[in-house]
Amino acid sequence: MKNKDYEQGLMRRFKWWIYGIKVKLFGGDKPKKKKSLSSVKKNETIFLTLFLVFPLVQFAIFYIGKNINSILLAFQSYDVNKSEFYFSGLTEIGKVWDKLWIEGTGLLDEMRRSGIQFLVQLLMLPLNVFVAYCVWKNLPGAGFFKVILFLPSVVPSIVFVLLGRYFLQYGIPEIFNSPGLDLLDGRNPETMYGFKTVLIFGCWLGFAGGMVVYLGAMSGISEDVVEYGRLENMNFFQEFIHIVIPAIFPTITTYTVVAFAGFFTNYGYFFSFFGDGGSAPCTITLGHYFFCLVAGNGETPGGESAYPEAAAGGFLFTIVVAPLTLLVKFLMEKYGPSEE
Amino acid sequence: MAKVKKKKTFKLDVFAIISLVVIGVYCFLMLFLLGWGLLSSLKHQMDFKNNIFGLPQSTAVNNNFGWRFDNYITAFDIFKVSKMMHTYYLEELFLNSLLYALSQSFFHVATCLMTGYACAKYRFKLNKVIYTTAVIVMLIPIVGNLPSEMQLAKFFFGGVNDINLLELCIMKCQYTGIYFLVFYSTYKSISWTYAEAAQLDGAGHFQIFFQIMLPLGKSAISAVFVLLFINYWNDYYTPMIFWSQNPTIAYALYWFQRGNRAASKPILMAVSFLATLPVLIVFVIFRNKIMGNLTMGGLKG
Numbered sequence: 001m002k003n004k005d006y007e008q009g010l011m012r013r014f015k016w017w018i019y020g021i022k023v024k025l026f027g028g029d030k031p032k033k034k035k036s037l038s039s040v041k042k043n044e045t046i047f048l049t050l051f052l053v054f055p056l057v058q059f060a061i062f063y064i065g066k067n068i069n070s071i072l073l074a075f076q077s078y079d080v081n082k083s084e085f086y087f088s089g090l091t092e093i094g095k096v097w098d099k100l101w102i103e104g105t106g107l108l109d110e111m112r113r114s115g116i117q118f119l120v121q122l123l124m125l126p127l128n129v130f131v132a133y134c135v136w137k138n139l140p141g142a143g144f145f146k147v148i149l150f151l152p153s154v155v156p157s158i159v160f161v162l163l164g165r166y167f168l169q170y171g172i173p174e175i176f177n178s179p180g181l182d183l184l185d186g187r188n189p190e191t192m193y194g195f196k197t198v199l200i201f202g203c204w205l206g207f208a209g210g211m212v213v214y215l216g217a218m219s220g221i222s223e224d225v226v227e228y229g230r231l232e233n234m235n236f237f238q239e240f241i242h243i244v245i246p247a248i249f250p251t252i253t254t255y256t257v258v259a260f261a262g263f264f265t266n267y268g269y270f271f272s273f274f275g276d277g278g279s280a281p282c283t284i285t286l287g288h289y290f291f292c293l294v295a296g297n298g299e300t301p302g303g304e305s306a307y308p309e310a311a312a313g314g315f316l317f318t319i320v321v322a323p324l325t326l327l328v329k330f331l332m333e334k335y336g337p338s339e340e
Numbered sequence: 341m342a343k344v345k346k347k348k349t350f351k352l353d354v355f356a357i358i359s360l361v362v363i364g365v366y367c368f369l370m371l372f373l374l375g376w377g378l379l380s381s382l383k384h385q386m387d388f389k390n391n392i393f394g395l396p397q398s399t400a401v402n403n404n405f406g407w408r409f410d411n412y413i414t415a416f417d418i419f420k421v422s423k424m425m426h427t428y429y430l431e432e433l434f435l436n437s438l439l440y441a442l443s444q445s446f447f448h449v450a451t452c453l454m455t456g457y458a459c460a461k462y463r464f465k466l467n468k469v470i471y472t473t474a475v476i477v478m479l480i481p482i483v484g485n486l487p488s489e490m491q492l493a494k495f496f497f498g499g500v501n502d503i504n505l506l507e508l509c510i511m512k513c514q515y516t517g518i519y520f521l522v523f524y525s526t527y528k529s530i531s532w533t534y535a536e537a538a539q540l541d542g543a544g545h546f547q548i549f550f551q552i553m554l555p556l557g558k559s560a561i562s563a564v565f566v567l568l569f570i571n572y573w574n575d576y577y578t579p580m581i582f583w584s585q586n587p588t589i590a591y592a593l594y595w596f597q598r599g600n601r602a603a604s605k606p607i608l609m610a611v612s613f614l615a616t617l618p619v620l621i622v623f624v625i626f627r628n629k630i631m632g633n634l635t636m637g638g639l640k641g
Binding site: 043044047048052054055056059061065066069070073130131134137140141144145147149150151153154156158159160162164165167170171174204208236237257261262264265272273274275290291295306308310315318321322325326 | 352353355356359360363364366367369370371373374376377380388389392393451454455457458462464466470473477479480481482483484485486487488489490491492496510511512513514515516544545546570573574576577580581590593594597598605608609612613615616619620623627
């Protein structure tokens with residue numbers, strides 16, 4: 001035991017002796033320099049600059065720049081002979097404005113159909129919330145329903161369009177035993193079967209639209225509030241009206257605002273089904289018209305000469321829809337139900 | 341400690357029963373369409389036309405009708421899209437889709453994450469401007485700027501429908517939108533004390549981000565990445581306009597179905613299901629992550 005202590009002491013002395021030599025040769029361990037406040041700030045600035053420079057430059061060019069350019073484009077026309085744009089004042093905006101009120105060759109029919117599409121979308125909103133509520137309430141089979149209802153968000157929409165097209169072309173005539181029935185006829189102004197069918201198809205696929213966000217919002221509802229409803233003997237529907245809707249009203253407001261914003265831009269599944277109408281161009285809504293003007297039929301894009309008209313339309317609609325959107329938001333926030 | 345999940349209880353009243361029936365009917369119709377498509381994809385073209393709703397059948401004249409599982413193999417040989425000088429077969433279309441979805445998701449997540457994290461965790465002059473801009477951009481709709489975007493693509497990248505993938509990602513990865521807010525709220529809810537402890541040990545800002553904050557936020561990051569991946573895999577509008585020389589599978593399906601190009605509808609349906617397979621696999625693998633995060637508070641980390 002004594003021997004062991006002696007050995008350990010010897011080792012310790014040896015280590016100190018080595019350390020002494022090391023200090024003599026290389027100098028002792030210097031105390032760590034404390035980072036000055038300015039260097040900390042400098043490091044932070046470097047970090048933030050490196051982190052933010054790309055997203056901000058990207059935003060400046062491809063959002064701000066894009067929209068400024070779009071406004072400028074609305075006041076330009078295209079010279080086909082010289083293949084260049086020139087400023088033409090309000091010419092293009094005036095052309096679009098006039099076109100909006102002309103039936104047949106103009107866009108009045110498209111505007112009407114955009115209105116119908118918008119109203120249908122607005123009517124779908126409460127249904128979407130209700131479907132999410134049913135899943136949230138854990139109705140029997142809710143787990144299974146959740147997966148099936150989520151399918152339209154997972155399966156490519158073009159796959160549904162393709163299956164829907166063949167079902168409408170081959171399945172429906174077989175079911176109704178009428179071989180000539182063409183529910184996708186988008187060109188007949190009398191029946192407008194194409195418009196109605198695709199609108200219903202869109203509603204069907206959008207049955208559980210926004211479920212992801214609504215479920216997220218509903219999960220924030222306090223259990224106490226739900227318990228209060230139970231004590232008040234509220235039924236399934238009353239709980240939805242008196243508890244769930246007020247609790248998630250900000251989310252509903254957002255979706256309503258988005259629906260308003262889409263009045264002029266939505267082309268739903270019309271482009272997927274019809275493209276630009278092929279050899280006899282036929283567009284269904286305003287959004288569809290302006291998209292086709294620029295994108296063409298999806299194979300050959302529309303020429304540059306179409307850019308000013310599309311930009312002028314966009315400019316005109318933004319002037320209408322931007323304040324309207326903010327007004328709707330303001331009114332819904334002011335007069336909508338509150339959680340209290 | 342095991343979590344005790346409180347189950348919501350309710351009386352199954354008449355409204356609940358009606359709702360259940362409506363949702364049940366909807367789910368049946370959804371499964372019916374998909375089931376019909378799947379069944380049709382296993383038929384011969386003639387069998388599909390003459391026997392729309394029945395099971396695949398062999399006839400005395402044509403006993404090669406039957407169950408045509410080989411449609412899924414034939415699709416790889418005959419489903420092709422010709423662009424310029426190149427013909428894209430199914431495997432190349434899949435590869436294009438994969439590259440497109442992965443790169444777009446990566447860039448989108450990266451820009452939203454970087455700005456969301458910086459705004460949530462650091463005080464600097466532009467902080468409020470960045471946050472407010474992100475919210476305002478979501479609220480104010482600006483309509484009809486596609487022609488302008490095409491002009492910018494031409495100006496910066498020298499073309500419209502043949503720009504390369506990196507250029508397309510740079511053009512599209514805007515930081516504003518819902519996912520910026522998701523990352524902002526995720527990092528706002530994570531305590532900075534972890535970072536302070538690391539700073540005492542001499543860690544820099546990059547080390548703190550990559551070694552501490554990134555793992556802490558990985559739940560939200562992966563959920564957003566998966567959602568974006570599914571979104572971009574299914575997107576055919578953007579590739580159609582800006583990347584049409586490298587068609588993706590979704591764009592190819594649009595191209596075929598709109599022009600009624602394919603001679604064999606069952607093969608086209610087989611391709612549809614093949615195109616769905618990758619996103620379905622991703623969904624099944626990450627279902628709990630997505631659904632769990634979503635149902636527990638809207639994509640929280």
